[in-house]
Each structure stands twice: as structure tokens, then as C-alpha cells.
Amino acid sequence: MVVTKFESWWVERGKCLFDRKRQGSAKMGWDVLVIQLTADNGITGSATCMAARSGAVSEAYLNETIAPVVLGRDPHDREAIFQELWSIDRHEAFFPVFLPGPIDVALWDMCAREAKLPLYKYIGACRSSLPVYASSNFLPHAEDYVAEALYYKKRGIKAYKVHPSGPVPFDMEVHQAVRDAVGESFTLMSDPVGTYTLNEAIRVGRQLEQLHYEWFEEPFRDFELWKYTELCRTLDIPIAATETTRGCHWGVAQVIAQRAADIVRADVSWKHGITGTLKIAHLAEAFGLNCEIHTTTMNYMDMVNLHVSCAIKNCKYFEYFVPEDHYRLPMKGDLPIDSEGMIHAPNAPGIGAELDWELIQASCRSYCCQEYAEGSSAAV
The missing domain is CATH 3.20.20.120 (Enolase-like C-terminal domain)
Structure with missing residues (x-):
């Protein structure tokens, strides 16, 4: 099993949950990114990612810097991917603190689904x-x-x-x-x-x-x-x-x-x-x-x-x-x-929660997809 597709949806939540003192003068839309990984056997793994201050920054990091690390990899190699992302972060990536975690979650979700076990x-x-x-x-x-x-x-x-x-x-x-x-x-x-x-x-x-x-x-x-x-x-x-x-x-x-x-x-x-x-x-x-x-x-x-x-x-x-x-x-x-x-805890395979894809599509500001083929990834 290898990851062959990396998809992300930038979803607007339309809420500001901080008062003025904590929001400051900057934008605080509290948006989210929905991430879905697909393997060559059709199994998927999903997660959501904070994009509270800038969905554009989060989306760019995911698709330019993180997706190439994950595409073509066996999702069971979570520790190797974890360590590689740390190495990239140390050498001039400086990820927002909430970015690498959802990728790891999607990998775990995919593997638990394959095993037909709740997470x-x-x-x-x-x-x-x-x-x-x-x-x-x-x-x-x-x-x-x-x-x-x-x-x-x-x-x-x-x-x-x-x-x-x-x-x-x-x-x-x-x-x-x-x-x-x-x-x-x-x-x-x-x-x-x-x-x-x-x-x-x-x-x-x-x-x-x-x-x-x-x-x-x-x-x-x-x-x-x-x-x-x-x-x-x-x-x-x-x-x-x-x-x-x-x-x-x-x-x-x-x-x-x-x-x-x-x-x-x-x-x-x-x-x-x-x-x-x-x-x-x-x-x-x-x-x-x-x-x-x-x-x-x-x-x-x-x-x-x-x-x-x-x-x-x-x-x-x-x-x-x-x-x-x-x-x-x-x-x-x-x-x-x-x-x-x-x-x-739910007993369905993986995370055991359902994403509202109809709402995601209706609230989606942008969509990105990258696919892996013959040792390289290509944006769609």
C-alpha cells in the first residue's frame, strides 16, 4: 500500500471565536483545511487542519512542502515520515505548529481502516x-x-x-x-x-x-x-x-x-x-x-x-x-x-466519524490535488 493521491479543501467556517483583545488587528476567520489521502488499493485516510489566520499559508505548506514527503510512501512508515518532516522543519521550513499533525492522523486513519479496526x-x-x-x-x-x-x-x-x-x-x-x-x-x-x-x-x-x-x-x-x-x-x-x-x-x-x-x-x-x-x-x-x-x-x-x-x-x-x-x-x-x-470511542474502522462532504463542497474556497505516478507527483 502506497499513498497515490493527496487532496485538500480549504473550507470557510465563517466564525471568529476570539474577542478583539485576542484577535488583534489581523484576520481571524478560523477556517479549516480538510485533507484526504488515498492509497493505491483505494483506502483513504482523512484529517482536518486549522487555518485560523491564513488558509492560503496552510494550503501552500501542505501542497508544496508536505505532500511530496507523503506521496509514494507506505502509510505504515509513519515514524519515518514523522522524522523526515522534523528534519525539513529544522532546515528552513518552520511549519506552523498545527500543520504536520493532521498528515500523521490521516496516515493512522488509513492504516486502521485497512486493518478494519477502530483507531x-x-x-x-x-x-x-x-x-x-x-x-x-x-x-x-x-x-x-x-x-x-x-x-x-x-x-x-x-x-x-x-x-x-x-x-x-x-x-x-x-x-x-x-x-x-x-x-x-x-x-x-x-x-x-x-x-x-x-x-x-x-x-x-x-x-x-x-x-x-x-x-x-x-x-x-x-x-x-x-x-x-x-x-x-x-x-x-x-x-x-x-x-x-x-x-x-x-x-x-x-x-x-x-x-x-x-x-x-x-x-x-x-x-x-x-x-x-x-x-x-x-x-x-x-x-x-x-x-x-x-x-x-x-x-x-x-x-x-x-x-x-x-x-x-x-x-x-x-x-x-x-x-x-x-x-x-x-x-x-x-x-x-x-x-x-x-x-x-466509536467502533467503526479508523476514526469512525463522518465528514460532511456536501457542506465541505458548499463552503470550499479552493481545492488542490496531487497524484503520484512512476516516482513523481503531479498537481491537478
């Missing part, structure tokens, strides 16, 4: 379901977080993560208001995606300890290792980091070595696919740390996150980015969450 069983199953936590957007008022937490609690979900939008006094108001509303038995986390000073983070962390939050995530940029080390040393609440750490498992290894996180983060979009995410999860397990899988902001790729989470032991929750309507396209249907707040 989590093809990787090596540990379980088939896990509890979800609803994960908020940045909301303008404390009462908005309260209303959302209570809504998902009523739906049977037993955990909620706030993304308080700052400044620090507002964040602390949100933390208190949500805890008061949901009660002590409900699990809460906080992720300010912050630029706190160390003293601010200690102050907020001590509040979260008193309110019995599960973890405190990303109060600094991920490269601020000294601040993370000091925060981990000072507080008892677990500190979650590495969501945007570059360098896949090599980058996360430096964080662990500096004792700069109690929980590490990874996902199949930003951490070089299933191959990269598994490397990070297994590295963390060796040091007795959990690897909590981070949302990709795309339901289809979050289904892949689900399969990976079911193939490792050291992940406690599934991150359910809400409201789901913002993240469904281009997947058909909703995530398989039951009335008890558990999400279940």
Missing part, C-alpha cells in the same frame, strides 16, 4: 470511554460562566473549565462565582491563557486551592520555564502546561526536566499528530505525570484525541470545547457524549 484498538486500547469536562470560551461576565457551567451540569457533565478573560480581579471573581453556583462536588479547572506575573499567579493559585479546583493551567506563556518552576514549587494545586510548547516530546522533556509542570498537555493537531502525542503521553507516564489531551477546536480531530485518550492510561478527562456548534464543521453529527457525561 484506539489499532493503537492499542486501554479503555473505550472517559469523562468529559465542558471547556468555555472567553466570556464577558462572571454570570455568563455561571450560566454555562450550570447548563452543562444539568446535561450530566460533571466538570467544567473556565477560561477567564482577565484581568486578575475579574478572573478571581469568576472562580468564586462558578464554585458557589455548582457546589463542592463538581470538578472545576481554570485556564486563563494568561500573561500573569509570578506574584499574580501565586495569588490566583492560592484562591483556586481554597476553592478546590482540579488544576491551574497556562497562567504564563509556555516558554517562561523559570516562572512555571517557581509556581509548581510554591503551590499545591497541580499546574498544567505545555499546550503550545514547541518541539513535540523534545520540548515537553525540557519542561519535565525543569519541574515546570505537574500535568503536561498535548493534542493531535499541535503536537505532530498521533505519533507525537503518544510520544509525549508515554514520556509523561515514565515520570509519573498525566498528559491531559487538549482540544483541537475541531470536532473531527477531537474524535482522534478521544481515540488517543483511550489508548493511554495517564489521561483523566476529555476536553469538550463548548458551545459545540462552533466546532462541529466539517464533521457530521455531535461528539458521542452520553447523559452521564461520558464520551465513548
Whole structure:
């Protein structure tokens, strides 16, 4: 089996999910690229790719730099392809962090389909379901977080993560208001995606300890290792980091070595696919740390996150980015969450989720195709 066709569709989602403070003056269309690989035996593998700032840049990287690496290759050679893309990245490609991962996902999907196994069983199953936590957007008022937490609690979900939008006094108001509303038995986390000073983070962390939050995530940029080390040393609440750490498992290894996180983060979009995410999860397990899988902001790729989470032991929750309507396209249907707040891996071969091809075609801004024949690729 070799990959003979590489197709991509640039799909407009037509949503901006950030406020003005986080969007800045640049475009933020939150588009996606749909990728499909086809093998010489007709088996396909699919993935979706973020194109939040520039679909044109993402499309060009995929078709000019990544497609030639994949065409003509055996999709089982995922590790070799992973290593080659890293070598290319080091020598003047400098991929956006979310680009190599979807290619790896499509290769895994193709091979699991060939094996007629659901992806989590093809990787090596540990379980088939896990509890979800609803994960908020940045909301303008404390009462908005309260209303959302209570809504998902009523739906049977037993955990909620706030993304308080700052400044620090507002964040602390949100933390208190949500805890008061949901009660002590409900699990809460906080992720300010912050630029706190160390003293601010200690102050907020001590509040979260008193309110019995599960973890405190990303109060600094991920490269601020000294601040993370000091925060981990000072507080008892677990500190979650590495969501945007570059360098896949090599980058996360430096964080662990500096004792700069109690929980590490990874996902199949930003951490070089299933191959990269598994490397990070297994590295963390060796040091007795959990690897909590981070949302990709795309339901289809979050289904892949689900399969990976079911193939490792050291992940406690599934991150359910809400409201789901913002993240469904281009997947058909909703995530398989039951009335008890558990999400279940599908048992169909491969990823086991269906892309909405009619919607993809209707929302497609551009389409690219390259085919492999007799040792060369040709754009169509």
C-alpha cells in the first residue's frame, strides 16, 4: 500500500471565536483545511487542519512542502515520515505548529481502516470511554460562566473549565462565582491563557486551592520555564502546561526536566499528530505525570484525541470545547457524549466519524490535488 493521491479543501467556517483583545488587528476567520489521502488499493485516510489566520499559508505548506514527503510512501512508515518532516522543519521550513499533525492522523486513519479496526484498538486500547469536562470560551461576565457551567451540569457533565478573560480581579471573581453556583462536588479547572506575573499567579493559585479546583493551567506563556518552576514549587494545586510548547516530546522533556509542570498537555493537531502525542503521553507516564489531551477546536480531530485518550492510561478527562456548534464543521453529527457525561470511542474502522462532504463542497474556497505516478507527483 502506497499513498497515490493527496487532496485538500480549504473550507470557510465563517466564525471568529476570539474577542478583539485576542484577535488583534489581523484576520481571524478560523477556517479549516480538510485533507484526504488515498492509497493505491483505494483506502483513504482523512484529517482536518486549522487555518485560523491564513488558509492560503496552510494550503501552500501542505501542497508544496508536505505532500511530496507523503506521496509514494507506505502509510505504515509513519515514524519515518514523522522524522523526515522534523528534519525539513529544522532546515528552513518552520511549519506552523498545527500543520504536520493532521498528515500523521490521516496516515493512522488509513492504516486502521485497512486493518478494519477502530483507531484506539489499532493503537492499542486501554479503555473505550472517559469523562468529559465542558471547556468555555472567553466570556464577558462572571454570570455568563455561571450560566454555562450550570447548563452543562444539568446535561450530566460533571466538570467544567473556565477560561477567564482577565484581568486578575475579574478572573478571581469568576472562580468564586462558578464554585458557589455548582457546589463542592463538581470538578472545576481554570485556564486563563494568561500573561500573569509570578506574584499574580501565586495569588490566583492560592484562591483556586481554597476553592478546590482540579488544576491551574497556562497562567504564563509556555516558554517562561523559570516562572512555571517557581509556581509548581510554591503551590499545591497541580499546574498544567505545555499546550503550545514547541518541539513535540523534545520540548515537553525540557519542561519535565525543569519541574515546570505537574500535568503536561498535548493534542493531535499541535503536537505532530498521533505519533507525537503518544510520544509525549508515554514520556509523561515514565515520570509519573498525566498528559491531559487538549482540544483541537475541531470536532473531527477531537474524535482522534478521544481515540488517543483511550489508548493511554495517564489521561483523566476529555476536553469538550463548548458551545459545540462552533466546532462541529466539517464533521457530521455531535461528539458521542452520553447523559452521564461520558464520551465513548466509536467502533467503526479508523476514526469512525463522518465528514460532511456536501457542506465541505458548499463552503470550499479552493481545492488542490496531487497524484503520484512512476516516482513523481503531479498537481491537478
